[in-house]
Amino acid sequence: MDGLQGPQIEALQQLQSILGPHDTEFVVSVLESVSWDVQKATDLLFDNETTKVIAPTQATPMEQLELDDNEDSSPTIRHSHRDQGGPRSNWNFLWSLLTVPLHLVSGVLRFVFSVLRIPIPSLPFMTTNSYHSHRHTSPDSRSITQRWVQQLEEETGACSSKRSMANVVTTGFEAGPSTTRRHTYPPAASDDNQKILPDFFDGTYEEVLDICQREGRIACVVLVSAEHDDDADFKRSTLTDTAFVKILLDNDFIVWGGDIRDKTAWDASQKLQATTYPFVAFLALQPRRHGAPSGAAPVVTILSRHQGRSAATASVLVDHLNTQLLPRVTPFLVRFKTMLQDRDRDRRIREEQDRAFREAARRDREAIEMRVRQEKEEEERVRKHAEDVKRKQEDLARQKHQAGIRMEWRKFMRNRLLSPEARGLRLAVKLPGNGRVVRSFPPSATLTALYAFADSHLIPSNSRPEDDPSQAPEGVVRHAWWGFTLASAYPRREFRWKANASLTETGLRDGEQIVMELITGRESANGQISDDEYESESD
Incomplete structure (x- = not known):
């Protein structure tokens, strides 16, 4: 470790955040064999035959996002290196031999836990095979997000607010005027002990940005790593926290999340420059800064990023939203939504006028x-x-x-x-x-x-x-x-x-x-x- 330079230490930390607890010398040797390329090291360890570029490039949407100057954060930019070759086939064979017993034990334990409906613990050997299989599934972002939300419900024993609202409708409780924009919490629950998860959007990360751009809503992006020790605690305490879920529902947040073992969540983590997990980021439409010309169109901006368990607790996030983020961004979003409403009203008036004109004609x-x-x-x-x-x-x-x-x-x-x-x-x-x-x-x-x-x-x-x-x-x-x-x-x-x-x-x-x-x-x-x-x- 003493002989490693800055980019090499960063690559080591990044790979360790993916793998979880592993021998540092073993991880360093893998990185050295692929010239410190995290992408190739990940593919090498998990037998991924298709090389995928994970480092941000000039064409990624990250270049279109601005970082709010009011937040004290200095994200680290990852660098990708050219492929200089390495003993990939030998490492693949070695890793396959080492993980065979773990795969068998993991499959048996997951089956037992699923039958007994016990939350699956976040252990490295319990998710290695899962990572391998997820990386080889079809890149259907919607189905991947839906599967992750389902797994999240199984692990936490909670129910998403959307499903909870459906239960209210079927049991006769007052459901409110809309199933997509709720302003009360809890929306229902025949069982007072029932935990509620945020209403996760099952589209793509790019669609989340598009909704922020078009509707002026605030996005909450949640990225986790099942390999991390704090993963289970974060899911059970923060994501099901009553105050945190309530503030998201009351302020009409669009919530999106995933596990970085999946490609969609991994791509989002690269665009958001996440380095530590669990990771929570808030994004919203804001005026352009840094000397932008007057009258320039607003752009989706990263309002704040919260990395690591201590920075992503429910109390910290709720306090941050109530005292800093919402008071700061709400006035502009209210003006933007008012402008959208005025524009929509003008459009309807024009349509009615055009319709009346066509009818008169x-x-x-x-x-x-x-x-x-x-x-x-x-x-x-x-x-x-x-x-x-x-x-x-x-x-x-x-x-x-x-x-x-x-x-x-x-x-x-x-x-x-x-x-x-x-x-x-x-x-x-x-x-x-x-x-x-x-x-x-x-x-x-x-x-x-x-x-x-x-x-x-x-x-x-x-x-x-x-x-x-x-x-x-x-x-x-x-x-x-x-x-x-x-x-x-x-x-x-x-x-x-x-x-x-x-x-x-x-x-x-x-x-x-x-x-x-x-x-x-x-x-x-x-x-x-x-x-x-x-x-x-x-x-």
């Missing part, structure tokens, strides 16, 4: 769309109405035109088809309305003459026969279409027009009473009356 858009739709519907209605009016006007004009042409044809047929009255069949035709005409037709007369006679009485009375056209009017030849039919009065017999049919062939008798019946309801799609049933008579 939606209503305006729907109103515009409805107005446009109504205008289109009105335009369509006006257009259809105009088309209907135009079509009716065109139909009326066409009907008038057709009626004019038909009247001209009627006059033309009166002049051409009506022969002078002669003795023969005397027929009486009852016209629409109350009119009645009588005429005698020669026996050779056809139905066309009878129809032309009846049709001529539809010509206005002011139209003189001498004014009838001598030539066929221009337009569609409509002489095959009469627009009426002739039938006997009683019993009714219809005499449908047929080209070149004589009166005697139709069964008409002298003195027959004939009724002229106008044909209605036979208009086609183009507004004209169909004459498909009539044939043209060529004469």
Whole structure:
């Protein structure tokens, strides 16, 4: 020991804190074989085949944390050395032979203690195998932390505050408004002797820093070493102390911890520069110091570190929190949380304003769309109405035109088809309305003459026969279409027009009473009356 230098003494102390009570000469020989590299010495002793860098580097989060100037602490920075080789395989074989009996005894004792539910004592040979197995498990930080908390409950016989709160809910006690932020202690307990542990966060150390950054909460980091003699006493007295747990709960601390045998806790110990265990550190968001420019964003700062059993007792920690740490950091955190609340309120107001704006824009858009739709519907209605009016006007004009042409044809047929009255069949035709005409037709007369006679009485009375056209009017030849039919009065017999049919062939008798019946309801799609049933008579 007298010939060791400062870094070598530091490496020796660090390895001894991990291994627990061991022969100093043996530890020195191991360190000398690996050029005083604690990482390689640890891997060599515990047969870890994968080399892991444990010394802090420039890229580690430790470089982003500041140490509170108000705390009287001067942490020692560990140094890593280059690998210069060593008889690693020989030491692995030797250590394996030495630890085989210890592994067997440790396994039997742990099994017996677990069956009897007796807290497992912190002895070196009881945890050597555990260290070896933990170092080879998957790096799932959440499951590692949960396993450590479970082991902590088994060793101390205490229950975490989270589980205790769950028991309160199931047994009917008042649980409070939240299960994550409790402000009373004990939160419950059907058994007054039940010890309560802090509510350990089961995420990663980096997530703890992120929560401190985002929510302005104070973090309490607890690091232990099962190889240390004071480990069991610290867990049973400090971590279950009523006043200590109460102050953590009442002030909404986020508590995180682990055993440095696990990689996650070991990495955190390097970032926090822990040298002695048990180790407790408090971190929180604080303004930047050391000449930082005004307006610089606050940074997560190490507020205090408590190393060793004497510095990490419950009374010391509670007194430190009540008289120093909380009075010093609470005002800034209150302002920071108020700022977060104001920011959150402003964000909600903006969201509500944006939502109201979008809702108003939606209503305006729907109103515009409805107005446009109504205008289109009105335009369509006006257009259809105009088309209907135009079509009716065109139909009326066409009907008038057709009626004019038909009247001209009627006059033309009166002049051409009506022969002078002669003795023969005397027929009486009852016209629409109350009119009645009588005429005698020669026996050779056809139905066309009878129809032309009846049709001529539809010509206005002011139209003189001498004014009838001598030539066929221009337009569609409509002489095959009469627009009426002739039938006997009683019993009714219809005499449908047929080209070149004589009166005697139709069964008409002298003195027959004939009724002229106008044909209605036979208009086609183009507004004209169909004459498909009539044939043209060529004469």
